[in-house]
Amino acid sequence: VKEGYPSFMDKEIHDQPKAVADTLLGRTSPTGALVLDELRIEESVLRAVDKIIVVACGTAAYSGHVAKYAIEHWCRIPVEVELAHEFRYRDPIVNPRTLVVAISQSGETMDTLMAVRHAREQGAHVLAIVNTHGSTLPREADAVLYTHAGPEVAVASTKAFLAQITACYLLGLYLAQLRGTKFPEELRDALAELQSIPDKVAEVLSREEEVRAEARAMHEATSVLFLGRHVGYPVALEGALKLKEIAYIHAEGFAAGELKHGPIALVEPGQPVFIIVPSPRGRDVLHQKVVSNIQEVRARGARTLVIAEEGDEAVVPYADVIFRVPQTSTLLSPLVAVVPLQIFASELATAKGLDVDQPRNLAKSVTVE
Ligand code: M6R
Numbered sequence: 283v284k285e286g287y288p289s290f291m292d293k294e295i296h297d298q299p300k301a302v303a304d305t306l307l308g309r310t311s312p313t314g315a316l317v318l319d320e321l322r323i324e325e326s327v328l329r330a331v332d333k334i335i336v337v338a339c340g341t342a343a344y345s346g347h348v349a350k351y352a353i354e355h356w357c358r359i360p361v362e363v364e365l366a367h368e369f370r371y372r373d374p375i376v377n378p379r380t381l382v383v384a385i386s387q388s389g390e391t392m393d394t395l396m397a398v399r400h401a402r403e404q405g406a407h408v409l410a411i412v413n414t415h416g417s418t419l420p421r422e423a424d425a426v427l428y429t430h431a432g433p434e435v436a437v438a439s440t441k442a443f444l445a446q447i448t449a450c451y452l453l454g455l456y457l458a459q460l461r462g463t464k465f466p467e468e469l470r471d472a473l474a475e476l477q478s479i480p481d482k483v484a485e486v487l488s489r490e491e492e493v494r495a496e497a498r499a500m501h502e503a504t505s506v507l508f509l510g511r512h513v514g515y516p517v518a519l520e521g522a523l524k525l526k527e528i529a530y531i532h533a534e535g536f537a538a539g540e541l542k543h544g545p546i547a548l549v550e551p552g553q554p555v556f557i558i559v560p561s562p563r564g565r566d567v568l569h570q571k572v573v574s575n576i577q578e579v580r581a582r583g584a585r586t587l588v589i590a591e592e593g594d595e596a597v598v599p600y601a602d603v604i605f606r607v608p609q610t611s612t613l614l615s616p617l618v619a620v621v622p623l624q625i626f627a628s629e630l631a632t633a634k635g636l637d638v639d640q641p642r643n644l645a646k647s648v649t650v651e
Contacts, residue, residue, distance in 0.1 A: 289436065289628065289632070289639050290435040290638075290639045291436035291438055291440060291624075291638045292628055292638070294440045294441045295440050295441070295487070295621070295625060297431070297432060298441045298483050298621065299480035299483045299484045300432075300480070301442075301444055302444050302479050302480045304430035304431070304432075305430045305445045306448060306452070306477060309452055314470050315459060316456045316459055316473065320428070321425050321427065321456070322425040323424050325460060327407055328460055328461075329460060329461055331379055331380070331457075332359065332380075333360050333380050333381070334360070334362070335361075335362045335369070335374070335382050335383070335401070336350070336362070336363045336382075336384075336385060337365075337369050337383070337384050337385075337397040337398070337401070338384065338385040338386060339366050339386075339391055339393050340439070340523065341387075341442070341443050341520060342385040342387060342394075342442075343363065343385070344443070344516040344517075344523070346383070346450070347363050347513075347515065347516035348447050349447070349450035349454065350362075350363050351512060351513050351613060352450065352451055352454045352613055353457065355613065356454045356457070356463060356464055357458045357461060359461075366391070366396070366397035367393040367397070367651070369397045369400070370393065370396050370400050374400075374401075374404075376401050376404040376405070377405055377406065380401070381409060382402075382406045382407070383408075383409050383410075383411060383450075384397065384408060384409070384410045384419060384423060385411045385446050386410070386412055386413075386419050387412075387413045387414065387429075387431075387434055387439055387442035387647075388646065389412040389413070389414045389417025389419035390414070390649050391649070392648065392649050392651045393648070393651055395418060395422060396651060398422050398423060402424075407424050408422070408424050409425050409426070410423035410425070410426045410427070411426075411427050411446055411449045411450065411453070412428060412429065413434065413445060413446075414433075427449050428449075429442060429448070430445065431444070431445035434646075435639065435646075437640060437641055437644050438524055438527050438528050438627070438639075443620065444483070444617055444620070447617055448617070451614065452476075455472060455476075472611075472613070476614060479610070479618070482617075483617060485607075486607055486608070486621040489606070490622075492605065493629065494629040496605075497625070497626045497628075497630040497633060498629060500554060500630060501633035501634055503531060505532045505553065506522070506525055506554045506556065507533070507536065507545070507549070507553065507554070507556070507584075508522045508533065508535040508623070509535075509536050509537075509541070509557045509558070509579070510537070510538060510557070510558035510572075511539060511571060512560060513560075513612060513615060513616050514615070514616075514619065515537045515538075517558045517619050517620050518535035518536060518537075518556070518558055519535035520620055521533070521535060521556055521558075521623030521626075522534050523535070524627035525627045527627075527644060528627055528641045529627055529630045529636065530631075530641075538557070538571070538575040539575075541578060541579070546582065549579050549582040550582070551584075553584045553585065554585045555584040555586055556589065557576050557586060557589070559572050559589060559597055561594075561611060561612045561615060562591065562594045563591075563611075564611060564612040568612065569596070573600065576597060577600050580600045585602045586602050587601075587602065587603045587605070588601040588605070589622055590605075590606065591606070591608070591609050591615075592607070592609055605622040607619055
């Protein structure tokens with residue numbers, strides 16, 4: 283049931299505070315430590331892991347990109363993120379000290395299942411991050427960490443994405459706790475901030491009409507670009523994917539630093555460009571770099587649509603439109619920054635009269651290779 287929303291996608295966008303909260307639920311002890319009982323991989327094995335490879339497809343793979351930044355920061359373990367179909371058909375270097383993390387909403391994506399089989403044959407341990415109970419992937423893996431997003435019906439993934447990112451953060455914090463790579467206080471602070479995310483997502487949703495009005499005004503756009511750095515990069519990729527999938531608009535996500543290596547040639551007067559801005563309270567350089575990128579595209583006539591934290595005044599002179607999100611540390615910011623992009627795609631597709639839940643040529647789960 284759509285519970286009064288015009289589409290399942292809209293309903294699922296609004297389910298997101300709960301999807302994140304439910305994924306966090308019951309995974310901390312009264313002392314504030316993380317408890318992931320379901321990780322049936324022995325602690326000694328997890329301590330010995332020297333490389334993590336995330337395998338997934340589409341939106342699930344973008345959650346893996348976010349995981350890379352967080353896990354490498356907290357755990358100091360190298361993390362590779364690879365599309366499952368690419369992983370499967372090369373000759374990946376995998377051994378018993380490799381932890382393969384397979385991420386999937388459906389648990390039935392054939393490319394991901396094949397990648398997991400391939401990894402296990404070579405002795406890797408496999409952890410699945412899955413939303414659908416009773417699906418195939420958990421049976422093929424050594425252990426499973428469920429996301430608790432509830433059933434996702436719309437072809438375009440939204441709440442599963444937020445739940446996947448949340449589960450990846452939990453995994454990163456858990457491994458850091460186990461391996462002692464960060465001070466317990468730092469991990470506790472990160473976990474506390476994670477617990478505050480559902481309210482922040484709700485706050486973004488409370489301002490959805492600003493985004494929807496902008497999307498309606500842009501219903502004739504034929505090309506939209508998305509730029510981000512650091513964790514903002516996978517958010518840019520996801521924003522572009524949503525728009526391609528349901529609004530059939532040519533959309534590209536770029537790492538903002540790549541601009542001058544090619545993509546800036548695409549910018550002509552009037553070109554809409556979304557820019558995802560990291561927190562100004564974090565690493566100054568990162569924030570400054572993104573602000574310069576906004577200036578660069580604006581100077582070439584782009585129409586800049588900026589996703590920026592509340593109180594970030596540095597973006598104001600260069601933004602045609604600002605969508606504000608609550609203050610959040612850069613590492614956790616994808617959970618709030620992606621929400622306006624989901625709303626934008628949904629509203630633009632609706633304005634074009636398209637079927638938001640069942641886009642052409644796509645299936646909810648891709649069970650063939
Ligand atoms: O069920 P999965 O998470 O394994 O699906 C992976 C992709 O097929 C999926 O995320 C796809 O990209 C979505 N349609 C994105 O909205």
